[in-house]
Structure formats: C-alpha cells, structure tokens
Amino acid sequence: MSEHPTIADIRGAAERITPFINRTPVLASTTINRITGGEVCFKCENFQKVGAFKIRGATNAVSKLSNDQLSRGVTTHSSGNHAAAVALAAASRNAKVVVVMPRSAPGVKKEAVAGYGATIVYCDPGHRAREAAMAAVVDDTGAHFIHPYDDNDVIEGQATAALELLQQVPGLDMIITPIGGGGLISGTALATHGLSPQTRVVGVEPEGADDAFRSFRAGKLIPVDEPRSIADGLLAPLSERTLQIIGQHVENVVTVSEEQIIHAMRTMWERMKIVVEPSAALPLAAIVAGKLDVSGARVGIIVSGGNVDMDRLPW
Amino acid sequence: MSEHPTIADIRGAAERITPFINRTPVLASTTINRITGGEVCFKCENFQKVGAFKIRGATNAVSKLSNDQLSRGVTTHSSGNHAAAVALAAASRNAKVVVVMPRSAPGVKKEAVAGYGATIVYCDPGHRAREAAMAAVVDDTGAHFIHPYDDNDVIEGQATAALELLQQVPGLDMIITPIGGGGLISGTALATHGLSPQTRVVGVEPEGADDAFRSFRAGKLIPVDEPRSIADGLLAPLSERTLQIIGQHVENVVTVSEEQIIHAMRTMWERMKIVVEPSAALPLAAIVAGKLDVSGARVGIIVSGGNVDMDRLPW
Numbered sequence A, B: 001m002s003e004h005p006t007i008a009d010i011r012g013a014a015e016r017i018t019p020f021i022n023r024t025p026v027l028a029s030t031t032i033n034r035i036t037g038g039e040v041c042f043k044c045e046n047f048q049k050v051g052a053f054k055i056r057g058a059t060n061a062v063s064k065l066s067n068d069q070l071s072r073g074v075t076t077h078s079s080g081n082h083a084a085a086v087a088l089a090a091a092s093r094n095a096k097v098v099v100v101m102p103r104s105a106p107g108v109k110k111e112a113v114a115g116y117g118a119t120i121v122y123c124d125p126g127h128r129a130r131e132a133a134m135a136a137v138v139d140d141t142g143a144h145f146i147h148p149y150d151d152n153d154v155i156e157g158q159a160t161a162a163l164e165l166l167q168q169v170p171g172l173d174m175i176i177t178p179i180g181g182g183g184l185i186s187g188t189a190l191a192t193h194g195l196s197p198q199t200r201v202v203g204v205e206p207e208g209a210d211d212a213f214r215s216f217r218a219g220k221l222i223p224v225d226e227p228r229s230i231a232d233g234l235l236a237p238l239s240e241r242t243l244q245i246i247g248q249h250v251e252n253v254v255t256v257s258e259e260q261i262i263h264a265m266r267t268m269w270e271r272m273k274i275v276v277e278p279s280a281a282l283p284l285a286a287i288v289a290g291k292l293d294v295s296g297a298r299v300g301i302i303v304s305g306g307n308v309d310m311d312r313l314p315w
Helices: A007-020 A030-036 A054-063 A067-071 A081-091 A107-115 A127-141 A152-168 A183-195 A211-218 A240-249 A258-272 A278-288 B007-020 B030-036 B054-063 B067-071 B081-091 B107-115 B127-141 B152-168 B183-195 B211-218 B240-249 B258-272 B278-288
Strands: A026-028 A039-044 A074-077 A097-102 A119-123 A174-178 A200-206 A252-256 A298-303 B026-028 B039-044 B074-077 B097-102 B119-123 B174-178 B200-206 B252-256 B298-303
Touching: A007 A054, A007 A152, A007 A183, A026 A030, A030 A039, A030 A258, A030 A278, A039 A152, A054 A081, A054 A152, A074 A081, A074 A127, A081 A097, A081 A107, A097 A107, A097 A127, A107 A119, A119 A127, A152 A183, A152 A240, A152 A298, A174 A183, A174 A278, A183 A200, A183 A240, A200 A211, A200 A278, A211 A240, A211 A252, A252 A258, A252 A278, A258 A278, A278 A298, B007 B054, B007 B152, B007 B183, B026 B030, B030 B039, B030 B258, B030 B278, B039 B152, B054 B081, B054 B152, B074 B081, B074 B127, B081 B097, B081 B107, B097 B107, B097 B127, B107 B119, B119 B127, B152 B183, B152 B240, B152 B298, B174 B183, B174 B278, B183 B200, B183 B240, B200 B211, B200 B278, B211 B240, B211 B252, B252 B258, B252 B278, B258 B278, B278 B298
Parallel strands: A039 A298, A074 A097, A097 A119, A174 A200, A174 A298, A200 A252, B039 B298, B074 B097, B097 B119, B174 B200, B174 B298, B200 B252
Antiparallel strands: A026 A039, B026 B039
C-alpha cells in the first residue's frame, strides 16, 4: 500500500479543486450550543456542489487523470453522492461516466446522477453485488475506476473539508465526522494531524453498520454482513487503507441508534434551518445521546451532505 | 405621521442591535442561477435568531424603551415570528411579555413564543379580532405595545437586513422581499434608497392576500377582507405608513399563486438545502413564475424566515 497523503498533498489537492468547488460556510446555533453544552460549529458540506463533500475527492481524482485515461471514460459504484460527484467532475472534462448503483438508492440520488449525464447500471444491494457489476463495466469499457474511498487521491480531496474548517475556525478541540467506508474521516484525520495535531478526531457510525466501531477496537477489519441504516451513505465497509489511517489518527469511534439519527436530523432541520441527510446527523446524534462529552469544548462537525427525498422524510 | 427613518437612523439601529442578533450569511446556488437566468443571492434570515428577520425590529424597538416602560411589560399581536422576536428581545431585558396570537397559528410558532417565556392570549383569526384582544391587554396591564410593522423603530430594525446585504454584496441591481404588513419591504426600501439608490426594490405578495398589490396600484389602502395563504406570515394588511414608504421607494409589487409558493419553497429545500417557511419562498416564486425578469441581473433576495412545522409540510 502506498504512503498516506501528507499535509502537502492535501494542500495540493485544495489548490487543484478550489476552482471547481464551493468554499462552504461554517454555521453555529445558540440552541445547539445550549443542548450540547459545547461550542459547536458546523462545516456545511450540504451546501457543497452535488450536495455533499464527495465532490472534493472526485474532483481531485479526476483532475489527476491524463487525457488518454479520460478518453476511455471513468466509472464508479456508489449509493449516490460519490456517483453524482464523479459524474459532475468527469463532465467538466468531457469524459464519459458509467455509474453502478443499487436499485434501492434514493430516487433523488438516481436523478442527480442521471442529471449530470452519467449512464447508470443498476445492481442488487450489498457490497459484493456492486463490486461484481463494477468489474464487468471495467472489463467492457476500459474505464478508469474511481473508488469511493479506498483511493489516496479521493482521501486527499475529502481532507480539504477539514483543511478549510481549521482555517475558518482555528483552535478546535475536536472534529467529528460520520463513518461509512472511511474516506471522509481518513482525510479529516490526516489534515487535522498535519495542521492542528492537538485537535482530536472522532468518528460516528450507525449501530446497524458498525464495522468501523468493531474494527477500530479489534485492530483488524471486521466486516458486518448485512449493514442496515437509514443513513444510506454509511453502509460501505472500511478498507485496509482507511482502517490503518483511522487506527493511527482517530481518537475514538462511537455508534448511534436509528432513532437517535432521526432525532438529530430533525433537530438540525428545525433549529438550524438546514436540510441534512441522515448520514450528516450522526455527529450531533452522538453528542445528544451522550456518547461523546463535549461540554465546554470547541467542536467542529463536518455536515457531510443534504440529499434527501422530500417525499420520504423519516417523521 | 412622523418622518420615515433615514439611513442614519438605520445605521444607528444596526449598531444598537448588533450584539443581540446574528450577522446572517449570504448564499448562492449554481442551480438557482441556471433556473432563473440571473445571479441571485439569498440573505439567510432563516438562520437569524428566532428563525426570522423579525428579531431585528423587535430588538431595536425594545432597546429604545426606558426602564420605567419596561417595568409595565411589553405586548404584541402576531401570527408568530414577531411574537417570538418580541418575547426574546424583552427577555434579554427581563421584561414581562404578553402575546396575542390567533388560535390557528402553527404549533411550532406557539411553542417558540411560549419557550421564550411569554404569556399567550389566544384570539380568533382575522385582523379585527386581534386588535380587539390586543387593546384589552394594554388596558389591563399598561404594557407597551410593539406593533409588528406600523412603527418606525420596528421598520428601522428590519431595514438592517438590507443594510447588511448591501455591505456583503455591493452593486445589486434588485432586491426582492415578500410583503405582509410591509415592515420588511419598507425597511429594505429605505436602506436601499439611502445606501444604493440605483438598486430597485420589488415586493411579492400571495394572490390570496394581495392588498399591497392593489393598494400600490391605487395609491391608497385597499384592504382584502379575508386574506388566505399558506404564507401565514403575510396575511397582515399594509398600514398608511408602510403604503407611503412603498409608494415612494418600491418599484413594483407582484403576486404569486399558492402552487407557485409551494414549488419555490420545495426548490429552496431541495436545491439550496435550506429550510424556509412559505413566506420566504415568494421572491423566488415570482422569478420562476415569470412575474419578474431577472435575466442577467444581480439580485438579492431576503429569505425572511425558516419556521415550519415539520409534521405539516405542504407536499
């Protein structure tokens, strides 16, 4: 496995992708501070292009491809946000995109991917079915596969969200992110380690998809067979690469229940007036549920995305 | 009637209320620009304290009261946001607050008002029932009545939203606000006239509560008997004062249908990832419905508020 991205690599990624992404604002809320007892700020990647931080990694990965590679197209598998991100990033370089998606992905995410001009190949839910469909696409087309997280270029890109946050709000005691496959928290941990080593990084997982929680404690990959959660962006398993980075630079991984996720999501909608997807609510859910004590601490939360089907809200 | 607030008055209000309010961010969206053909930015008063611009006027009005006046308490009538604003503004000076609200006001607004420690007196829906209930409260308690809009101190405060917007985004061609009783648009028009006279100010009303639309054209108050709209913040009638300011400094008033309001509201939730109440969607609704042509123009929209009952969404 290659070396992990350095802070210099991450700064390079930030320079590369800045023209193509939004510098998202950081919001705070008196009510949330009262509820949590901390001083909590929210890096709003739900306001990012494609509605999620995923455009950062996808844009960085695509921007490193040669014209020759791009001429054979790019491809990926994803429950949605990474797919939309790859589609948009590739479209800006006029490359063809094929996306493998589970049939069960939210309609709003399918539409977004198609709207950016990608071709969708549907597969059954589950990690293995996706990988198989993906391999077939690569065999057929020779397209370049951009993994949603097990890829240093993607991790470098995701790291730029924490890089920006630490520039916008210096001196944070803690940064909290959700964990799916581990791309966001890996990038966050590497950026934070390089830029603000005294800031602790913590990850939050759904109880029903807690492979990172188990793997972090065991020190080796412990997959979950049938991960289930309303946080559809967090069902993917860690890779050796992301587990290694988490093991080195993340202080703790905690879990939250479905009810706690929905409650925190609704709190963010009602109190902060922002639309966030279930995955983005996990950090606040962990605090409100008492899984993380932030009293008196200055805390940054990366709000991972805001793509929600308005006809299927969980309340 | 006293003179209208000047730009110096408005700057004074801004200084007075700054410690008590949020400097709200201005957001833009590539998707919205593509839909509208303009360069549209949104002054997010849904992120303001109490979730609406109303805290500006209420704070300014309360801050001008003497301790003697405050000792008798303050009172107001409102469908909700102004009531919450007065309650919070008065609480910060330890004054008692009585709020007259229609029984039909959204539950989320009733809870907010009670949550700030105000006593609620319920009345029947309709402007006249409110005024009567209000008069009884003033008779009983000697409380100082802070009118939701027919009050120069309130208008001065509301004007600070446009003042900030014009500082954050100089050189706008047009600013668009919703119109209820006319406090926000009056303040916006006075601030804009003083600070950026080349910027046109336009107001938008629901078709079912279009007294400003009619009165603006007739040059005199033409009330609507039973105003109805999902935009519950926009049912109040203009006053002589607000009509006069609108007549002098507002370029146009247009109307939109209920369907257009709901569509624009949903577009803002889905595309911008912000929670806005129906009233706040009127400016975008007017553009999307073709009532205002903004192609090629730099446009500022004041997003008036974000207080919505999540259990009663209109889709």
